[in-house]
Amino acid sequence: MNLMAIKVIYLNEMMRFWNTLFQSVASPVISTALYFVVFGSAIGSRIENIDGISYGLFIVPGLTMLSVLTQSISNASFGIFFPKFTGTIYELLSAPVSYYETLIGYVGAAATKSLILATIILATANLFVDLNIAHPIWMVSFLVLTCVAFSLFGFIIGLWADNFEKLQIIPLLIITPLVFLGGSFYSISMLPPVWQKVTLFNPVLYLVSGFRWSFFEISDVGVGVSLFMVLVFLSICIAIIAWMFKTGYKLKQ
């Protein structure tokens, strides 16, 4: 195994994060603060407690998931798309590096960035609400699994995309709506029965629900089901990447 290659890919990707540290940190802090001002204080003050949790507190896991999902996809997709776009991918393809080592380097860095981001968001949220985590180990596990799964998904998008429009289209038109409609800012019990059933087809529901359970011990679906669904999504992403690597899809001619 070429551990040195994994290390340099990982560090090179992390370097981009540190080089744009202000942008990387300021953006989530500001957007989290805005969400709290708008949803937590302005609108949230007029919303009843949900399962005994104040609305401001209730949205913390969903808000964290919203950023983690979009940033995991964005970081991983851009990470592998950029060398393809600039042509520097030649170096990866001609180096003694297996596809899986490349994957570990890129996805590892994207997931790390998302974890750092989640920590910043939770720290910011703690300034607005009194945050207590009921099951910290479950919380961290859900967070890590989600970061990795969606970084893998982002990697797939980055391999598939051959222009910037394609790179943006799935996060913009599919992921963001799914996150907003996946119970990030509400409990699905607040929806009419028909829409509750429809929402069950939204994979993001299971992530948010499981993550929220780790904070408040309340969830829309069972925590076991949430964990299972995260693992299913992770497995599907790994299977797709394995196929892409085996066929050299959009990588090798």
Add this chain to the structure above:
Amino acid sequence: MKTIISIKNLSKVYDSGFNALKSINLDINTGEILGLLGPNGAGKTTLISTICGIVSPTSGEVTVDGFDIIKDFRKTRSIIGLVPQELTLGSFDTVWGTVRFSRGLFGAKRDDAYLEELLKDLSLFDKKDSEIRMLSGGMKRRVLIAKALSHNPKILFLDEPTAGVDVELRKDLWKIVNVLKSKGVTIILTTHYIEEAEELADRIGVISNGELLLVEKKVHLMETLGKKQLIVELKESLAKVPSSLDKHNIEISEDGMHISYTYIVKDEETDMSEVLQEITNSGLHIKDLKIVQSSLEDIFVDLVKEK
């Protein structure tokens, strides 16, 4: 001489159906400089890309230092360095950062002393902290070479290294190539600058339409296929070549002041004294003589035309 790269029946058909390589067979020797000549789209870059692992072969076998490029890709790629045709570099990386990245990618342990030496050899050391986007095209080309040499490869592929660079840099790059050769690095150079292959290569391979037309020692190629032309300047203008000279296919210039005789150096039938004697016997008065040797470019053009 030991073979370091062996290519057997290598073919590549792209998804579009374009047949880029047609059953290529080629052995490359340790320590030599092989110049691959060919027009645009001939298959030079596909051949290099296949050996380096960027393009998957459709059929055939390639071994590098005795190892298969697919089964033993780690062993083969770790001894290869590639300088691509395009200036493909991350604009915001520093010279030092990008060269160190390349070394790590090839699994080599950190060795700042070696990289410092390498940058000094390539006149890049004073630019080591500069961002790539701040460098000139020539400097970027040097950075690509530094990246390719960062892991101390035994084989270096230079894909059109001097395309679009000025004469001064071209000469500099030639010097670098010669220094690498003196250190025992095997170099495969694709170019469509005949002058470059003529200057650097030990052997010349000519590719056209995905076929390897020939591989010869440069000197041998020039000797066997190179033509010479005897140009005779006459004292008086001539309207027509005398019929006694017909068998030598002698041509006459438009002003009638020169006649020329084209011959192949190694041709057994060439007898210069006989030709000169017959020119004199035909009553022509010779003012001056000149012999012009065909260049590699002429040979290349003839070969491609023939095919």
